[in-house]
Amino acid sequence: MAVNDISSSARARANEWLAYSQRHVDRVVSPPTRQKAYDWVYDLSTERPVLFSFVAFQVTLSLAPLLLFAGFAATTIAVSLISAVLFSLFWIGVATLFLVPTLCLAFTISTLLWAWAVATFFTLRWVYQRLPFSVDRDGRIVTHDSGGKKIIFAKKDGTGSEFDVKAEVVEAKE
Secondary structure, three states: OHHHHHHHHHHHHHHHHHHHHHHHHHHHOOHHHHHHHHHHHHHHHHHOHHHHHHHHHHHHHHHHHHHHHHHHHHHHHHHHHHHHHHHHHHHHHHHHHHHHHHHHHHHHHHHHHHHHHHHHHHHHHHHHHOOOEEEOOOOOEEEEOOOOOEEEEEEHHHOOOOEEEEEEEOOOOO
């Protein structure tokens, strides 16, 4: 009874596999097209048996070498693609060993330069705020005398380095 169970299970699996294969073949070549090909081969075999037998022998004996060559070509392509991917991944990994320290160094240097620029900015702003004079939008120097008056210096004739007192403002308020 166990032998019958095994053989019926094997038959069921074979039938499932055959149905699965048939569905995929139907998807590639429709049944009417396949039937036309079968009919053509049958007609050729009955009308010209000598030609059919010659073609059948040629196909039968050439099929194994053709399939072996196709398998070899597919395997060669697969191996070369896998080798190319592995070769590329290896050299990308080597390049990463140089890239990571370079990026760390660049990050460190750029952070130090940024910190230096920010510190310089805040230092100069602090110094500028404590100067006894300032420069207005028109490029004139503005200062305060000991009495609290605002004194504005402007360039003579708009050029050169000589300044002239343009105006005095009484009681500058800040």
